[in-house]
Amino acid sequence: MSKNNCQWRNWLLGASLALASAATFAQSVAVVSFVEHPALDAMRDGVAEALAEAGYDQNNKDFSWQFQSAQGNNAVAAQIARKFVGDKPDVIVAIATPAAQAVVAATRRIPVVYGAVTDPVGAQLVPSLQASDTNVTGVSDALPIDDQIALIQQLLPQAKRIGVVYNPGEANSVAVLEQLRDKLPEAGMSLVEASAPRTLDVGAAARSLIGRVDAIYTSTDNNVVSAYEALVKEGNEADIPLIAADVDSVKRGAVAALGQKYHEMGKQAGRMAVRILKGESPGDMPSEGGTELELYLNENAAREQGVTLPQALLDQAAVVLR
Amino acid sequence: MSAYAFWGAIEVGLVFSLVALAVYLSFRVLRFPDLTVDGSFPLGAAVCATLISMGWDPFAATAMAFLAGALAGALTGWLNVGLRIMDLLAGILVMIALYSINLRIMGRPNVPLIMEPTVFNAFQSEGLDDMLLRPAILLVVVIAAKLLLDAFLRSQMGLAMRATGANPRMARAQGVPTGGVVVIGLALSNALCALGGALFAQSQGGADISMGIGTIVIGLAAVIVGESLFHSRRLVWMTLAVIIGAVLYRFFVALALNADMIGLEAQDLNLITAVLVTIALVVPMLRRRRRS
Amino acid sequence: MLTLKDLRVVFNAGTPIQNVALDGLALHVPAGQFVTVIGSNGAGKSTLLNAISGEVTLDEGSIQIDGMEMAGLSAWRRAGHVARVFQDPLAGTCEDLSIEENLALADARGQRRGLGRAVRRERREEYREQLRLLDLGLEDRLEDPIGLLSGGQRQSVSLLMAALRPSRILLLDEHTAALDPRTADYVLALTRKLVKDKGLTTLMVTHSMRQALEIGDRLVMLHRGKVALDVAEPANKGLGVPDLLEMFQRVRAEAISDDALLLD
Numbered sequence: 001m002s003k004n005n006c007q008w009r010n011w012l013l014g015a016s017l018a019l020a021s022a023a024t025f026a027q028s029v030a031v032v033s034f035v036e037h038p039a040l041d042a043m044r045d046g047v048a049e050a051l052a053e054a055g056y057d058q059n060n061k062d063f064s065w066q067f068q069s070a071q072g073n074n075a076v077a078a079q080i081a082r083k084f085v086g087d088k089p090d091v092i093v094a095i096a097t098p099a100a101q102a103v104v105a106a107t108r109r110i111p112v113v114y115g116a117v118t119d120p121v122g123a124q125l126v127p128s129l130q131a132s133d134t135n136v137t138g139v140s141d142a143l144p145i146d147d148q149i150a151l152i153q154q155l156l157p158q159a160k161r162i163g164v165v166y167n168p169g170e171a172n173s174v175a176v177l178e179q180l181r182d183k184l185p186e187a188g189m190s191l192v193e194a195s196a197p198r199t200l201d202v203g204a205a206a207r208s209l210i211g212r213v214d215a216i217y218t219s220t221d222n223n224v225v226s227a228y229e230a231l232v233k234e235g236n237e238a239d240i241p242l243i244a245a246d247v248d249s250v251k252r253g254a255v256a257a258l259g260q261k262y263h264e265m266g267k268q269a270g271r272m273a274v275r276i277l278k279g280e281s282p283g284d285m286p287s288e289g290g291t292e293l294e295l296y297l298n299e300n301a302a303r304e305q306g307v308t309l310p311q312a313l314l315d316q317a318a319v320v321l322r
Numbered sequence: 323m324s325a326y327a328f329w330g331a332i333e334v335g336l337v338f339s340l341v342a343l344a345v346y347l348s349f350r351v352l353r354f355p356d357l358t359v360d361g362s363f364p365l366g367a368a369v370c371a372t373l374i375s376m377g378w379d380p381f382a383a384t385a386m387a388f389l390a391g392a393l394a395g396a397l398t399g400w401l402n403v404g405l406r407i408m409d410l411l412a413g414i415l416v417m418i419a420l421y422s423i424n425l426r427i428m429g430r431p432n433v434p435l436i437m438e439p440t441v442f443n444a445f446q447s448e449g450l451d452d453m454l455l456r457p458a459i460l461l462v463v464v465i466a467a468k469l470l471l472d473a474f475l476r477s478q479m480g481l482a483m484r485a486t487g488a489n490p491r492m493a494r495a496q497g498v499p500t501g502g503v504v505v506i507g508l509a510l511s512n513a514l515c516a517l518g519g520a521l522f523a524q525s526q527g528g529a530d531i532s533m534g535i536g537t538i539v540i541g542l543a544a545v546i547v548g549e550s551l552f553h554s555r556r557l558v559w560m561t562l563a564v565i566i567g568a569v570l571y572r573f574f575v576a577l578a579l580n581a582d583m584i585g586l587e588a589q590d591l592n593l594i595t596a597v598l599v600t601i602a603l604v605v606p607m608l609r610r611r612r613r614s
Numbered sequence: 615m616l617t618l619k620d621l622r623v624v625f626n627a628g629t630p631i632q633n634v635a636l637d638g639l640a641l642h643v644p645a646g647q648f649v650t651v652i653g654s655n656g657a658g659k660s661t662l663l664n665a666i667s668g669e670v671t672l673d674e675g676s677i678q679i680d681g682m683e684m685a686g687l688s689a690w691r692r693a694g695h696v697a698r699v700f701q702d703p704l705a706g707t708c709e710d711l712s713i714e715e716n717l718a719l720a721d722a723r724g725q726r727r728g729l730g731r732a733v734r735r736e737r738r739e740e741y742r743e744q745l746r747l748l749d750l751g752l753e754d755r756l757e758d759p760i761g762l763l764s765g766g767q768r769q770s771v772s773l774l775m776a777a778l779r780p781s782r783i784l785l786l787d788e789h790t791a792a793l794d795p796r797t798a799d800y801v802l803a804l805t806r807k808l809v810k811d812k813g814l815t816t817l818m819v820t821h822s823m824r825q826a827l828e829i830g831d832r833l834v835m836l837h838r839g840k841v842a843l844d845v846a847e848p849a850n851k852g853l854g855v856p857d858l859l860e861m862f863q864r865v866r867a868e869a870i871s872d873d874a875l876l877l878d
Contacts, residue, residue: 068579071591074533075334075540076575078526082330083579086323097432098530105436105527106330124434124528168425169531171432197421478718478727481711485719488708495667495706496775497693497723555710 026062027277030089032080032103034096035072038248039220039262043115046266047093047273054274070099081106091273094138097123097171104136111282114138115269116262118172120287129287137285139269141172141260143219143245145179147293149187151258152243154313156215163192163213163240165205165231167223176219176245199223203230210234215241218249220260228252232301239306250296250321255307260290294318323580329453331576333525335569336460338540340518342548342564343471345541348511350560351475353487354402356508357413357538359515361420362394364534366516368424371433371529380441384520391516392509394420399505424531431531433523440524456525463521467514468561474510475557483507515541543599544568550603553610574598616643616666616783616815621675623661623839635661637839639675643832648809648816650826653836659819662836663785666817668692679782694724697776699769701788706772709761713752713771716760717741720775744774748804766797770804777808784809786818790825802829823855837865 031047033040044067048057056063066087070077081102084092093113094100100114104125112135114125120140126132129140152159162184166173177193184191192213194205202224209216216235218224224231225246232253235242244254247261268288276282295313298321302309314320341363348356366387373383394416401412425431442456474480485493486500486507493500515537523529548567552559578594623636635658643649653659664670666677668689677684679695700706707716718732718741738756745753748770752763760768769789776784786805790798806829809816820826826833827848835843835858842865845853 069591072532073536074526074530075338075522075572076591078334078522079327079330079572079575080579082333083324083327083576086326086328086330088324098532101432101434101436101527101530105525122430122434123432124436124438127437169421169431171430171530174430474729476731476733477729478722478732479729481715481719481732482722482727484711484715485708488710489705491669492700492706492708493719494669494688494690495693495698495700496719497690497725498719498727499690 027056028064028066028087028089029056029091029093029273029277030084030087031065031067031093032070032077032084032095032099033067034070034077034099035222036069037222037225039225039246040095040116042262043095043266043269046263046268047115047270048266049263050267050270051274054271054277056274056277070102074098074102077102078106085110091276093269093273100125100138108135110135111276112136112138113269113272113276113282114140115265116141118142119175122175123171126287131284131286133283135282137272137282137287139265139272139288139290141220141262141265141290143176143258143260144289144293145176145183147258148217148243148245149180149183149189151256151295152189152215152217153187154310155243155256155307156241159189159214159241161190161192161213163194163209163216165194165196165202165209165216165218165224166221167197168195169197170221170223173219173221173224180217196221196223196227199227202227203234206231206234210238210240213240215243217243217245219245225249228254236301236304241305241307242301247294247296247319250298250301250319253301253304254298255301255305255309256295256297256313258293258295261292261294264292265290297321323576326453327576327580329457331572332569333457333460334522335572336457336464336565337518337522337525338544338572339464339565339568340467340514340521341537341541342544342568343467343561344511344514344518345538346545346560346564347471347514348508349542349545351484351487352504352507352511354409354504354508355413356395356398356511357410358394358398358416358420358508358512359541360534360537361417361424362391362512362515363519363522363537364424364529364531365394365420365427366391366519367523367529367533368427368433368519368531369516370520371435371523372427372429374435374438374440374524375433380439380444380524384441384517384524387520388513388517391519392513394516395508395510395512396505398512399508403501403504420534421531424534428529428531432528434528435524436527441521442524460521460525463517464565467517468565471514472558472561479503479506540568540571543571547571547599547602550607570602571595571599574602615645615680616641616817617676617678618642618666619676619678621662621665621677622673623658623665623670624673627673635839636665636672636675639836639840641834641841643815643817645680645815646813647832648814648830649818649832649834650830651817651819651834651836652821652823652826653842656838657836658839659836660787661839663698663787663817663819666783667696667698667785695782696785697723697779697781697783698785699772699776699787699789701791703765703768703772703792706775707760707768710759712757713745713760713763714738714741714756716771717744717775717778720778723779724781744778745771747807748774764797766793766801769793769797769801773801773804773808777812777814780812782815784814784816786816788819788821791821805829823858827853827855827858835862835865 068080077099085107091111092103094103095115097117100117103112120126126136181191194208196202196205228249242254244257245259247257247259250257295317296319297317348354369390370383370387374380398412398416401407402409482498483503486503490500544567545564548563552563574595578591618641621636621639625633651659672685684692714733742753790801833845833848843861
């Protein structure tokens with residue numbers, strides 16, 4: 001029976017080798033993103049940039065790169081994960097929690113670098129943020145909540161009730177919400193939640209907060225980011241200051257954001273991939289967090305939402321939009 | 323296509339073949355357009371993952387997922403039969419409600435199973451690679467489901483169910499309690515779907531609240547592709563056909579993923595899959611036309 | 615036996631299109647009697663059968679079969695006592711199911727359905743025997759989908775299905791009306807044979823006065839939801855169609871004089 005098994009498997013492996021690509025490369029990196037979206041795309045581009053800086057780009061004949069998007073579909077993510085495992089890359093970079101989970105579930109051997117995962121331990125990608133001793137490491141985009149709360153206090157010293165619009169179906173957003181729930185009272189503020197399970201619920205969620213909050217804070221929630229204009233409309237009309245966690249939203253109408261630079265985090269992940277390509281083991285590399293935050297301010301939005309921007313913040317800001 | 327991608331397509335295809343069997347039972351046998359499956363697939367995943375993360379044995383957790391799906395289906399049936407809500411609407415209502423219910427069950431949008439025991443890692447590989455183990459286990463489950471379903475549809479209750487879908491007035495004239503039969507049929511259908519969800523979560527690394535979206539489309543695509551391949555409408559062949567349809571659909575996705583060789587990019591995935599499925603539908607039809 | 619008391623069925627009550635289909639109809643049919651039911655359009659013939667089978671709910675009245683009250687029971691619950699052949703041959707059989715599967719469905723009428731095989735070997739022989747009576751060669755085509763059969767063949771199988779299990783009442787709802795004359799005669803002959811052999815209490819609705827006179831033990835004529843004429847052994851009395859028409863006119867005239875204030 002086992003002999004038949006061996007023969008069968010040998011035939012299969014032979015057949016699949018025959019089917020595989022004619023050219024073989026010395027090293028390769030496979031990148032998967034769960035969904036395409038400005039922040040995640042910026043991260044992917046950052047990864048590519050870091051690899052290029054180390055000499056791993058299309059000019060390098062001994063290197064190949066592939067990118068796949070799961071289009072927001074878990075089943076497709078599962079098949080991409082398996083495809084990657086079959087392609088035997090040297091590193092897999094997985095962007096966003098569902099994609100990272102699919103990849104880590106598919107392989108315990110191929111090195112995996114995750115990105116844009118807020119809670120990698122909760123997602124069971126790594127046992128802790130220390131060096132994991134497994135095949136997984138990566139860059140978490142968890143925002144230091146204390147800095148966010150400090151921003152709110154600096155901007156609006158009088159604010160007591162903080163509203164949050166979020167998608168209860170997004171792991172990252174729920175993680176942020178729970179942190180806020182814990183930390184806001186310590187800063188003398190209270191939390192008011194408004195859930196938006198679909199992008200078209202964002203406007204209604206914002207409206208439900210009118211009169212009940214002194215400011216609205218949002219994280220890098222996918223629904224909120226997709227429908228930020230709806231939030232801006234409500235904030236402007238009801239004079240509720242909007243504070244975001246990603247800098248793009250400031251361009252679209254938030255007063256302020258102290259955000260991760262997804263492109264920079266992408267480069268961090270890319271540099272981790274380079275170290276792995278050069279021989280380091282992912283199990284020896286602790287998870288990293290985004291190191292650079294940048295402050296964006298929008299004076300126009302401040303006017304519309306009835307906020308005076310303190311000089312101290314204006315001085316700190318990386319970019320002040322008029 | 324690598325061996326991994328090949329067996330990966332089979333693995334995901336077998337999971338969705340349970341969905342295809344479920345959709346065949348509701349749409350074709352009962353003639354009930356049941357959209358509950360978009361909710362019962364993640365329900366199965368939610369129940370199973372949550373129980374496993376609470377320490378339950380994965381087999382017991384999977385069984386509970388099956389039962390949860392049955393409850394969801396029975397609810398849809400009751401809305402339609404008892405409260406006289408239109409079939410399509412009843413399914414949509416339960417599907418929408420399940421979104422919140424699933425979130426409640428999981429407690430958060432994502433319950434990982436990467437470091438938890440599953441029905442798959444209960445069988446330590448004995449000479450079988452992980453690549454082959456999961457499809458092998460799934461094949462056993464799917465074949466068992468198919469044979470049991472075939473036997474059920476041949477039974478008195480199953481015949482009553484087929485009559486209820488085909489000619490409810492006649493069925494009632496023959497003493498079939500059509501209302502009760504619809505409820506049982508939907509319960510069975512959604513139980514199968516939830517079973518698929520539970521197995522998917524265990525093979526996939528976890529349950530995610532968004533994993534249900536589009537399940538009905540995948541199920542219908544599998545049924546339609548399967549039906550276009552087989553001429554005979556006999557039950558035994560049809561249940562096999564929808565299984566093959568589900569696996570074939572995942573093959574098309576796998577092929578589309580490899581299309582970067584011909585210059586197509588990641589965002590073209592859906593288009594490529596649609597084209598391949600269309601070809602799969604049209605070719606058998608053309609062949610039949612040429613024959614006649 | 616069948617006892618109908620004060621049956622009243624009103625469609626669209628309280629609206630301009632209100633229709634009193636059955637208006638206090640009463641009838642008693644002893645066991646084994648073959649009753650033909652005639653009447654003009656709108657007389658209430660189909661409603662009568664629908665009320666007995668349970669497809670239409672009574673507004674008032676009682677339907678008792680062998681002493682058991684049927685009113686209030688849904689159609690499927692009564693099916694064990696009431697066998698039915700519809701006018702439309704396509705309505706009485708399931709075209710996707712095979713001949714033997716249709717017969718198996720009828721075989722389980724009135725019984726609890728379980729997980730055992732629907733078509734059992736022992737019963738298959740019985741189905742073959744029954745189908746042989748038809749002399750249509752169907753006994754060799756048990757596994758063919760019934761949709762392949764002609765209307766007349768399907769109606770014949772429907773009759774067999776109705777007679778397969780002993781039931782208390784057999785309802786025939788113009789079951790030859792949709793067939794060509796030759797097939798209609800065939801099915802009618804089959805009907806008489808089955809009813810006689812099994813001693814079935816039968817109500818046969820027919821549009822054909824000739825049929826009503828030639829067949830059966832009793833002729834009942836409905837008019838405006840009530841029994842207008844009730845003739846025992848019409849064949850023996852040598853009544854012909856003209857006689858019947860005369861009686862019919864008399865009834866209608868009487869009815870008109872009763873409701874003189876109502877517009878016809």
